[in-house]
Amino acid sequence: MATDFVKVGKHQIDRKEYLAPGHTFCTGCGEALAIRLVCKAVGQDAILAMATGCDEVCTSPLPVTSWQLPWIHTLFENTGAEISGIEAGVKAMMRKGKVPERDIKFVAMGGDGATSDIGLQSLSGALERGHDFLYVCWDNEAYMNTGIQRSSATPYGASTSTAPAGKLSVGQTTQKKNLVEIFAAHGIPYVATASPSYPFDLMSKVKKGVDIKGPAYIHVLTLCPTGWRTVSNRTIEIGKLATETGIFPLYEIENGQYRLTVDPKTLKPVEEYLKAQGRFRHLSPSEIEKIQKKVNHDFAELKEKAARRQSE
Numbered sequence: 001m002a003t004d005f006v007k008v009g010k011h012q013i014d015r016k017e018y019l020a021p022g023h024t025f026c027t028g029c030g031e032a033l034a035i036r037l038v039c040k041a042v043g044q045d046a047i048l049a050m051a052t053g054c055d056e057v058c059t060s061p062l063p064v065t066s067w068q069l070p071w072i073h074t075l076f077e078n079t080g081a082e083i084s085g086i087e088a089g090v091k092a093m094m095r096k097g098k099v100p101e102r103d104i105k106f107v108a109m110g111g112d113g114a115t116s117d118i119g120l121q122s123l124s125g126a127l128e129r130g131h132d133f134l135y136v137c138w139d140n141e142a143y144m145n146t147g148i149q150r151s152s153a154t155p156y157g158a159s160t161s162t163a164p165a166g167k168l169s170v171g172q173t174t175q176k177k178n179l180v181e182i183f184a185a186h187g188i189p190y191v192a193t194a195s196p197s198y199p200f201d202l203m204s205k206v207k208k209g210v211d212i213k214g215p216a217y218i219h220v221l222t223l224c225p226t227g228w229r230t231v232s233n234r235t236i237e238i239g240k241l242a243t244e245t246g247i248f249p250l251y252e253i254e255n256g257q258y259r260l261t262v263d264p265k266t267l268k269p270v271e272e273y274l275k276a277q278g279r280f281r282h283l284s285p286s287e288i289e290k291i292q293k294k295v296n297h298d299f300a301e302l303k304e305k306a307a308r309r310q311s312e
């Protein structure tokens with residue numbers, strides 16, 4: 001068992017690193033930082049299953065690996081099924097005395113393409129069956145690994161290689177799929193959003209997610225300088241702007257109760273966040289206004305849900 005811990009809130013976080021240096025993520029990649037923090041919070045008694053994507057490709061270029069934890073690469077379509085089988089199998093072996101009883105954390109991970117599109121059905125099934133695992137989605141808002149193609153998590157107005165902005169197009173024309181609400185609707189005990197720009201908030205949520213009995217889902221916004229056309233040394237700052245503008249609020253839903261874990265009293269204008277990114281550079285003032293209105297509406301709705309909790 002690991003012994004070298006640091007206290008984060010009421011949680012003990014491992015000082016050890018489980019993502020070894022030498023991986024091939026781009027400079028300033030938010031996904032790389034998020035993976036590192038998530039693994040520290042999960043700790044060493046864990047088994048990880050990971051879909052294809054930058055997370056997998058950049059950490060396992062054969063014959064080397066950055067993984068210092070038991071890790072398996074799965075297909076997009078079956079990450080939820082695979083972690084279900086691992087959890088059920090390991091627990092059966094413990095029951096039969098084939099392996100010693102211990103508290104192993106089962107964690108599955110994937111990008112937004114892997115989670116909101118290709119692997120949605122197997123993840124939904126695993127959540128519905130009530131397997132005891134944590135799923136973490138790295139949401140960089142496109143299929144980055146294969147060349148910045150739009151996914152159903154790409155936000156309205158973002159320019160991608162398959163939804164490019166131009167004279168006749170605003171870029172992505174659809175609204176971002178709300179995965180947090182979709183998984184909350186499964187009635188699972190814990191759902192949260194997180195961001196590596198708020199590392200202690202992120203690690204506390206991961207700790208909660210793996211400690212809770214039953215399925216948990218954490219949706220992490222991971223800035224991608226390559227696909228978002230941002231300067232690589234502004235990753236943390238732009239990630240913070242996502243929360244400060246209300247575009248990506250940080251909250252958790254524990255047994256159906258909403259709670260904002262970072263509560264900006266007044267929101268910054270969305271323009272501050274959009275203007276920092278090349279993928280939104282083409283947006284006209286009226287398009288920015290449209291996005292502002294939607295953010296105001298969605299944030300007010302979230303505040304209402306959180307207030308309902310306090311008055312109950």
Ligand SMILES: Cc1ncc(C[n+]2csc(CCOP(=O)(O)OP(=O)(O)O)c2C)c(N)n1
Binds near residue numbers: 031053113
């Ligand atoms: C079923 C299937 N479709 C497509 C691919 C090709 N592919 C490999 S990685 C990737 C992009 C993954 O995007 P995402 O899940 O958002 O993760 P990211 O790379 O952005 O972190 C795609 C489409 C594949 N491996 N399997």
Ligand code: SF4
Binds near residue numbers: 025026028029031225
């Ligand atoms: S393409 Fe984006 S998500 Fe992938 S490694 Fe580079 S910065 Fe990270």
